Amino acid sequence: MQAFEYASPATLQEAIALLGPKWGEAAVLAGGTDLISLMKDYVDTPKRVVNIKGIKELGGISKAAAGLRIGALVTFDEMLASADLKLYPAILAAVRGVSSPQIRNMGTVGGDLCQRPRCWYFRGGFGLLARHEGKNLVEDGDNRYHAIFGDGPARFVSASSLGPPLIALGARITVAGPAGNRTVTAEKFFVSPKSDSDREIAIKPNEIVTEITVPAAGRNATYEVRQREALDWPLATASVALRMKGSSVASARIVLGHVAPTPWVAAAAEKFLAGKSLTQDVAEEAGKTAAADAKALSGNAYKVQLAKVAVKRALLAAAKA
Amino acid sequence: MPEYRWPEMSQRRVMGKRLSRLDGPIKASGRAKFSQDINRPGMLFGAVLASPYAHARVTSIDISAAEKTKGVTAVKVTSPAGTEIQWAGTEIAAVAAATEEIARDAVRKIKVDYEVLPHVVDESDIQKAGNRVKAAGEQVTGDPDQAFKDADVVSEGFYGCPVLTHCCQETHGQVIQWQGEKIEFWSTTQAVSDIGPDLARNLKIPAENIHVMQEHIGGAFGSKFASDRWGAEAAILSKSSGGKPVKLHLERNLEQMIAGNRPSAWMRAKLGAKKDGTLIAWQSQSWATGGVGGGGMPPIPYVYTNIPNRRLNHSAVSTNAGGARAWRAPNHPQASFLTASAMDDMAAKLQMDPIEFFSKNAGYSARPETYRRQLVKAAEMIEWKKRWHPRGEAGAGPLKRGLGVGFGTWGGAGHASQCRTVIHADGSVEVELGSQDLGTGTRTIISMVAAESLGLPIQAVKLNIGDNRYPRSGSSGGSTTVGGVSSSTRKSTLNALEKLFELVAPALGAPAGELEAVGGKIQVKGNPAKSLTWRAACQKLGGKTISEMGVNDPKLAPKEGLNMGGVGGVQIADVEVDVETGVVKLKKLVAVHDCGLIINPKTAESQVYGAIIMSICGALYEERILCGVTGRMLNADMEFYKLAGAGDIGEIVCHLEIDPENDKRGVVGLGEPPVVPTMGAIANAVANAIGVRVPTVPLTSDKVLAALEGRNA
Incomplete structure (x- = not known):
């Protein structure tokens, strides 16, 4: 780990002022479950670490007119304990999927959204696009855990657990910067980088995620396909949120996780579901539709099947909810 | 010279008790000092x-x-x-x-x-390994060509397991x-x-x-x-x-890269059998890598060594990766997995119950009666008769259950070990060996043996190990420690006790040979009335101490009978496979293991549990992943180098064959034998559940789905 200057401001304004206009100059420390390992691996070498845990306004879960407000510093465990989140099983299932008590205890909502990809080439120092001496390491190397969707040059998968359910639920993310607050949809928050100097989230180096707002929800669920019960990244996930009209689906949001550089909105499957009753066959067909434009790499064809199953099972779980 | 036998099973006061390990509390509370704490x-x-x-x-x-x-x-x-x-x-x-x-x-x-x-870092496809392949030379026994002609059924298959690392918690x-x-x-x-x-x-x-x-x-x-x-x-x-x-x-990444690993093992095999299930022919081409020096030669066919007609070809592949080291039962888990898988495929092709098949051919092993008995016991423990179904007939729905059998063998006789017992005039006792407790319970069992010999409570013995100034005791490898240290400790404590008997014999009015140490006293055999407390007896030392050695010499040990080697074991796994996702869950695993005299059933069972968990990792999750492009290890961490957590291991039921017959064999090591059968048992259970063989471990989602879709390599 490179030596760094440490700051622990008490207010958001102070914290923002301590962050520079360039990536890599300063880093925001909340739970630290990702940042510390990035720094130990020299993937991130900030000159200054800004601890935001002392900023009170970034905590807490409360009801607001626009929906449920969840502060960026709220931990996974605090979400599990919150009665207000019971109406959002899609979020809770994703939180439970963070199957490490230590990370649930320390990890925060903001940290989940801002964490860097787990791609082993990125973590090995080869950059977001994993290029090395003219080779595309993901395509030519081991890509068993990499993306099956997306047209961009990046092939890592978004590591965010909360991204897919928040997009499905139509959540908005509030970001504070030198010019004040701005709000983006969860969907627009995630971007696929075009170069190694880009980021995978639509945030500036001197901005901080402050809170998310989740509107009232209809039926919703998340299904994760995972190898282990122990701490493990899901192989593929699907989060769904449904608006029902009688027994049929009025509208659906279907968002896949761990299959693309961003949470992946399955627009064709959403369209397919509109007006249909959610039977086993319809759910299965929706899964197939969601995966129709998947493009497997040499070692991850299995994830196409997992994406289909995740969508099917998430839909059936939501139908039962 | 005292007679160095173990006390009769029924006469033991400390040995045989389910005592918790002595260093449990300091380890659980973080007070135990490891090298990294110094x-x-x-x-x-x-x-x-x-x-x-x-x-x-x-x-x-x-x-x-x-x-x-x-x-x-x-x-x-x-x-x-x-x-x-x-x-x-x-x-x-x-x-x-x-x-x-x-x-x-x-x-x-x-x-x-x-x-x-x-660089070359992938040996799984031997065709691509080029000049890195070194053949060991063909071994032929009997007439395999004729035997394959005589066979009613021939089964062919490819099987493999990748390199694993040791993953020591302390680097x-x-x-x-x-x-x-x-x-x-x-x-x-x-x-x-x-x-x-x-x-x-x-x-x-x-x-x-x-x-x-x-x-x-x-x-x-x-x-x-x-x-x-x-x-x-x-x-x-x-x-x-x-x-x-x-x-x-070492940091964790280097620990994973250079501090040792278990060689891979890959095999193309062809087996021939008669209609009644009698195996008559085995042919295999196998290869492995243990790093740049090659290495790793699994003893196949494993356990069923004496299949009469065999043709074996093995090659070592040199790869640009850290060198192999001994890994819990070197070469055995691989050999067991390869053999059990190939035999299980033959049983399926014969449409035969695997228990019957493995039992029928047990005559090819060194201990047919042991394996037959263990197969029966393990089958009973898993309710095989009620629950087994022919391969692939697991019913409707995406969740398929299946049962599978694995087997193993090991030595485990005691290593060379010296022990010194010192009795002080104040009654305190020190037992010293230049041995080590790898977390297996060595400390606990040495103390139990000493307490047993001296008729003292276990707390009265101060055990000194973990320092090379103590008498030389062997390295802990090959499951040789428990036999070695228990035998040297038994002899050393009995030698010391004999000196104490000689010292106090006059006071008790009986010859030294008529004395015994029981319940904290030295007494005339069977006569508590004629006794001295331990402390009073030791006071007779005045300014002197008793210091006596005891030695386990592996060459003499078979005659003395304090320890021995040679065990077998059978395990049966019960798995559930989600055929839509390819995710495998181990529901239950039963383990029946041969043993000798068990000093502490609790720590012995812990060894079985630990070993099985280690091999569950190899069966379902664990592998060293090297990048073909960069040559680097991609999972030199504990994130993508996947090991089982508490939620992943299912229920493990252990049956140690503790009985007077086995007890007579003396102490036999148990650290390695139970690691051997697990991978084969789980792989066979998965084949039974889903109807097709997943040829290589770990049995991850991608491979299970590929096997189901007929996309096998």
């Missing part, structure tokens, strides 16, 4: 610079910036210009500095230029101080008595100048016999830094 006055920190390339030549190295860094006391180049690097992670240089931070920063200031050379390394002529060495080792001479050879100094200490160790599994290059590097850094102690332990 901090000495003035201690420096060491850090290692490792090669990022799997195959390269060092063309130049510049350490000047590191040397000039404030706080750096020494820099040692281990791979000077001209060195050919054969695996990623090879140490290039090491630094000692006042703090860990300075050491790590300084390492990054070392400039190395490499000429990158072509390799040491705190070491080389001051003047002497070295103080707080090591991580499974060889307290033998690692000193090993380091002495590397440093070219007399072995008696090295003092080895190790109270506790966080896992070894066969990877911690040697002092290693980093042992010598740290010692030289200490000497170069004016004799200050240096702490140098």
